[in-house]
Amino acid sequence: MTEFTPVASLIGGALIGLSAVLLMALEGRIAGISGIAARLLPPYHKGGVLSRLGFVLGLVLAPLLDALVSGAPVVQTVSSNLPLMLIAGLLVGFGSVYGSGCTSGHGVCGLARLSPRSLVATLVFMAVAIATVFVVRHLA
Amino acid sequence: MSFIVNLLLGLLFGVGLVISGMADPAKVLNFLDLAGTWDPxxxxxxxxxxxxxxxxxxxxLGRKRPLLAPDFQLPKRSAIDGRLVAGAAIFGLGWGLGGFCPGPALTSLGFAETGTLIFVPAMFAGMLAAKWLARA
Structure with missing residues (x-):
């Protein structure tokens, strides 16, 4: 069980949306994390690696800022099934780049731009993820 | 300049992930578990x-150009093709298995959970494979 947190989730979601809007307003880019992370890897094109590194560094440092401001520890439960996490990581990395986006690029920025491609991608990854959890938790 | 702007926006995005609960894989998996301990x-x-x-x-996007760049870089692809659907399906499978998508996985690095430290390098390896495959 995890606690239902509609208010915190709505506020956190709004901050994610605000970051996406500001990235578009300032740099003219979509806030897709898989795209930003993948551009840290070769083959490189058109530069911009340093700015992507900045964004990723911000993501990594964010819990520290949150802890300083809120004073509360971040609660997190990560699976300790390491082969499962290895496979999950490979699939998430491969699929998000091959399908040109993840939860942020398609699920937030794409939907906000009313992109039909992003709507299809979001419906597909949601459906597959829900089916996966159903199989793992209720059938396996 | 661009580095600092991106660092601050990454911080904002990451704080949003933490406050929202999205950085906790248990919460993500419960959201996906409609038939069990569903957390909406x-x-x-x-x-x-x-x-x-x-x-x-x-x-x-009603403005002529962004404040710090010459133009808006919007995705140019519009085709709903096999690659989009296959990529999304593979991503969904991994997301459902681990409860991590790329943003929350990176935001969780600092907690140094073993599962995260395995997941993130594997994610980068998967991205590298997809980049090279897409290039071929």
């Missing part, structure tokens, strides 16, 4: 993010 919180995360981005983009 993440619908509010996506709802909040999409609503803000929808109205924000309408204002921003």
């Amino acid at each position: 919180s993440l619908a509010f995360v996506m709802g909040g993010a999409v609503i803000v981005a929808f109205f924000g983009y309408r204002v921003v």
Whole structure:
């Protein structure tokens, strides 16, 4: 069980949306994390690696800022099934780049731009993820 | 300059992930577990993010150009093809197995959980493979 947190989730979601809007307003880019992370890897094109590194560094440092401001520890439960996490990581990395986006690029920025491609991608990854959890938790 | 701007926006995005609960794989997996311990919180995360981005983009994209760059770089692809669907399906499978998508996985690095430290390098390896495959 995890606690239902509609208010915190709505506020956190709004901050994610605000970051996406500001990235578009300032740099003219979509806030897709898989795209930003993948551009840290070769083959490189058109530069911009340093700015992507900045964004990723911000993501990594964010819990520290949150802890300083809120004073509360971040609660997190990560699976300790390491082969499962290895496979999950490979699939998430491969699929998000091959399908040109993840939860942020398609699920937030794409939907906000009313992109039909992003709507299809979001419906597909949601459906597959829900089916996966159903199989793992209720059938396996 | 661009580095600092991106660092601050990454911080904002990451704080949003932490506050919303999206950085906790247990919460993500419970959101996906409709038949079990369902936690609808993440619908509010996506709802909040999409609503803000929808109205924000309408204002921003009505301008001639971004403040710090020569032009807007919007995705050019429009085809709904096998690659889009296959990629999304593979991503969904991994997301359902681990409860991590790329943003929350990176935001969780500092907690140094073994599962995260395995997941993130594997994710980069998967991205590298997809980049090289797409290039071939």
